[in-house]
Structures are given as C-alpha cells and as structure tokens.
Amino acid sequence: MTQDRFHGVGLGLRRPHLEEVARREGHGVPFWETCPENVVGDGGRQHRLACAILDRDPVLTHGLTMSVGGYDPWDETYLQDLGDFLLRTGTPWHSEHLCFTRVDANCLHELLPLPFTREAARHTIARARDLQSRLPVPLLLENITYYAELGASDMDEADFISTVLEGADVGWLLDINNVYVNALNFGFDPKAWLSRMPLDRVSQMHIAGHKKFGNLTIDTHGADVIDPVIELMQWTLARLGRPVPVLLERDNHIPDLDALLAERAQIQAAYDAAYDAALASAEARHA
C-alpha cells in the first residue's frame, strides 16, 4: 500500500550524502526523493551509489525540466528513459512543476511562472493530460514560488492552480514553503489561500527553507525550515486528516548528513504531533 510505504518526512537524495547513505542502512529516513534528470543517463561511482540506494530504499521521483506549461515537444527518448526509471524505482507517482522551463528548444534550468490566464490554463491542462498518458505512474503537479506574474492576468494564482489540477485531473504536490514565500511576497494569508484549494488532490507535500533578498523572499532551499512553515505544514496536515508524505528539500548550503537527519527528525516530530491531533479530533467527533 502506498500510504504504508510513504508517510512521514523524507529527504531529497543529494550527491554529497551518497557515500554515507549507501553505507548506513539504518538511517531512519522513511523515503528518499530523487530527480530523474540527475540519475538517468549518468555513470560512474556516484551514479552506482545512487542506484544502489534507489534499489534498496523507498523512493519518490520529482522532475525538474519537463516544462509542463511550455510549447516544446516532449523529448521522446528521455520520456522513454524516464518511464523505465520510474518503473525501476517503484515510485507510486511522479511529480513535476507547474511552470515552464523550456522555450524554442532551449532549457533555461529555472522554474518560470506561467501566465495566470485562461489560455495558459487550457494549454497546460492539455499538456499535463498528454504527459500523464505517457507516464507509467500518476502525475502530480507542484505549485512553484513565483516572484512576478507573467504578463497581465485573468485570474489569481489559486484559481490558476485549481483550474489546472481539476482540468488535468492530476494530483497535487503541495509545496508548503512555496505557499508561505508567495504569501510573503504578495501579501496574502497562506491559510486563507490553502482554504480555497482542492486539498483532496494533495498526495505529497514539500517543505524547505528560504531567504530574503532585498524586497523579495526567495525559495533558496538553502536554509533550515523556519517555525511558521512547520506550523503551516501542521495546519495543512490537520485539514487533510491523512498522513501524506512530506519531503524536506535541501539543495544549497547542504549540511552534513547528521545535521540534515536531525532537522528531519524535528520535522517528523511536528508531523507526528499534527497527525496525532487530527486523529484525536476525528475520534472525538465520532465518539
């Protein structure tokens, strides 16, 4: 059962930790998340270590550059390799970002915002449905951090995301930190925002650190998760009333494995407390 294998707080599998993770079977991490772009087609010792871990431990997969909202045709060779990789890992789903990364055959290697328009929503829905039809596992889309709206908007971000998720009929990878950062940058209440969203579609969550630069807060994945973001994760888990897996992302200023495991354990404790409270609340309602 998916929910039995994937709950609690997992970690992103990163190159600096491969040696140690491969050596330490009793690391206590319930699952890893890996980016197929970083594994497919690679070779050498680090690659072999990554594959050994992915063959040994539960894994979720998270893509970076498919450009779901873009116009470039899919790379059919990569799609085939990706499908093989997803099956090999046994991931229950594959997530991608609700954004564009490619324009006219150029990959910009940045998660760029889609226009919040009906045209962009219709286009992205069609692309997501097509991508889903080509993947061997269900597709999730992740809400990104955005720092500007791309062009004049027909709707707000919440309506755009909801429209795409519902129209494409895909699951949601809810990035809690991205909601928090967007709320800071655009001045809205993250709980009110989440209350408008189709939370029944959430299959996984992300949590991460961020940093303020000038007038903008940037989703850096380079710092510890702050308490308000952990509290927002707990609030969301309580609303969900079910234990979706949460992934702690760390891509910059990556600490040593023990420090990251300690942060994971702290967030796991918060996760357990929130879920226990949700269960107690449900029991009280049915008493």
Next chain:
Amino acid sequence: MPEATTGSGSEPRTLRLQRAMASLVLDADEVALEADPGRVARSQALPGADQQAFRDQAEAMLTYRELARASLIEPLETMFPVTKALLEPAGAWEPCVQAFLEARLIRSGQYRDIAPTFLGWLASTRWGQDRWPFLLELAHVEILEVLVARFPDAARPEGLRAEPTPEDCIVLDPATQILTYTHAVHRASEASPVPEIRPTHLIAYRLADGDARLLELTPATAALLVRAQDRPLGEVAAALGLAGPDAAMTLLKDLHRDGAIAGFQTPT
C-alpha cells in the same frame, strides 16, 4: 532606436510571453533591460497590458534574470575555473559566457550537460581562439576527468584476455580517452592559466574506485594505444620503433590492472 519586433501576433500569447521571459534571461543588453523590462514584451508584439506588467514588476522580473543566469553560469564557473582565470583579467569571461548564452544551445534538461555544451560551442565557434589558440584545449582538459568519471556505465566486451600477446589488439575501457593537445594544458592552473606550447599526449581513465586518473604519455606510447586498437600490438610496436617491447607490455598490463584497458583480443 526602437528594437526590432520578432514576435508574431498570430502565435499564442502564452508562447509569446514565454519567449519574452527567455529574452529577459538571455539577452545581452542589461542596461536597456533594467531601464525598460517591457521591451522584451514589446519585441514579441504582446499587448500593452503585458508590456506594462513587465514594467510594473521590474524588480521581480530582473530577479528572474539574475536567478536563471546564475543557474546557467554556475556550472561554467565550477567546471572551468582555469579558463575563467585566463579570460577574466582580460575582461573576456563575461562576454564569453554572454555569447554562449545568446547562442541558445542548452537543449538538455540535465544540468550536468551545460558544461559539455559550452565546450561544444567553443569548438564550433572558435570563440576567442584567435587570441588564445589553446582555449579549446584548456577548457577540454578542465572537464576531461569529470567526463571520464561520469561516463555512462556499459557492459565490457566478453572474451577479452588479461595478458597481451604480440598478436593481440587493445580494447580500451569505454570511459577511457586518449588525447593529443598542442599545449601542456593539463599543467595550467588558476594561478598560471597560460600553458606551455608543447605537444602533449594524455590518457584519461576511470579507476576501479570510480575516480578518474590523468597520465601523460610519450608520443610513441600514445600512438601505440591508438593504433593497436585495430592492429596487432607487435606490428604496431615494430612500426613505431619501440625498442623495448617488454616495457610497452608492462605498461599495457598496468593500464589493464588500473581499468584503462578492458583487455586484449585477437584482431577480427
């Protein structure tokens, strides 16, 4: 002077907005972009409201430029520190990177492919090589060990022998590369990025523990390793006038032990 309009109003507005964002990230004229981020929307024939949105969110739009360019440039600075040390004092590193970005050649979604793509661009355009004729060789040697270390694993041919005979030819490990440079670029460093003019032969290969190793070869040994891949070792050694075939055999055995040579087999 107004910039040229490249967008077509008949294409989807979403696509034109994405092209405007790509221009904002990749285009050269930073001063003009800072003065008016709406110019990239105008060049795509986007409506006035879209152009205004770019202007109204100027700080955030320029943050995207900064973030995306940092993402694209970081692997170049990491992988080519000696090339950067060569070009930067001459004020040529940033123009080099900008010319590469404007060529719009980064096709792969795999981040590790950015540095090899830059190398390919240097080879095809010969950028800067009138002034620095060794530039391509320098950049190549800088990523050589990484390319060898990360070469995709492949099954080795079966039926190879571990001990060479004069009738055998050499089968290299798929990750092994034999290079000839006109400059001793492998000796260049950030402190001393201009290499000595000296024909240089190298073998780069992957050790059993996964690390890459670079060895300098004599011209005759390099020729032996190249030519004896499809001709008998004894015949090639004689043609090269190698005086001590035993020494060559010892080197071949060492390279086999270290993983550079997959094995030996009779030519087919």
